[in-house]
Amino acid sequence: MEEEKKIFIDKGLSLRSEEVNEVMGNVPHRVFRIGTFIFICIVALLVAIGYTLQVPNYIEVPYIVSGNTSAIGIVSKNAGIVMFRYNQPHNINEGDTIATVMNGNDSVYSISPIRGIVENNFLYTTGDNIVRGDTLARVISCELPNYRLILKISRNIKSEILCGMKIKIITKETMTENAVGYIKKISVIPDEANCYNAVVEMPINIIQNLPRFGKARVLYKQENVFTKIFAHRNKSAFE
Structure with a gap:
């Protein structure tokens, strides 16, 4: 079959x-x-x-947060008998007299550098003898601190960083999606640490909540996918 x-x-x-x-x-x-x-x-x-399709490239750069202090100490510039204008905390304007130190016929006036609330040093009262360098009072500013975010750019990457570049802050305490800013200006001369200072424009409510120092990601260029892949392969081959 x-x-x-x-x-x-x-x-x-x-x-x-x-x-x-x-x-x-x-x-x-x-x-x-x-x-x-x-x-x-x-x-x-x-x-x-x-x-x-463009792929972003980032450089990690150290940063610091600087800002004026909210309280300023008023220090005596000479020795003598102190005469306070007020004995209790009170409002004061920039340029107002806080205290007068008299030494013989000489009188030196301590002037408030800012507007705020002045508190006398409770260790002294009017008529006490003080020495030069003693703290007479402190002035608490009524203004918000002028916080600034500054990138510390080393010489070897100075050419890669330009004004207008986008940055993101990398910290555990900060959501990187919100901590975004742009480089506003870059110093022409390096500082004592041989770094260039780049001032970042960013909302004040984000800057004041950042750690005093950390690292930021700077978006310094964008590449297409093929360039990114080939550059990574060449780098791996050399390593």
């Missing part, structure tokens, strides 16, 4: 012409051309996306 079936199949194949067998054994040219065209389109689309 199996031999008869095999003979039948062989006869069926032998009945086909040589042209039919050739067509059945080869892929039609039209199908091949369409498949090749679709493959080329897919590759071209991926290449276009790779060159169009």
Whole structure:
């Protein structure tokens, strides 16, 4: 039975012409051309996306938060007898006299440098003798501290940092999505630590909640996907 079936199949194949067998054994040219065209389109689309899609590159830079103090100590510039203008905490304007120190015929006035609330040093009262350098009072400013975020840029990356660049702050206490700012200006001359200072423009409510020092991510350039991949491979090869 199996031999008869095999003979039948062989006869069926032998009945086909040589042209039919050739067509059945080869892929039609039209199908091949369409498949090749679709493959080329897919590759071209991926290449276009790779060159169009930009990947951000960041540099980590140390930062510090600086700001004027909310309280300023008033220090005596000479020795003598102190005469306070008021004995209780009170409001004071910039330029008002806080105390007068008299030494013989000489009188030296202690002037408030800011507007705020003055508190006398409770160790002294009017008529006490003081020496030069004693703290007479402190003035608590009515103004909010002028916080500034400053990046410390080393010489080797100075050329990569420009005004207008976007930065993000990296800290455990801060949400990086919110802590975003831009470089406002960069010093021309390096400081005593041989670093250039870059002032960052950022909302004051974010700066005042940042740690006093940390690291910031500076978006210094954008590259397409292929450039990023090839640069990473070259770097890995050299390492």
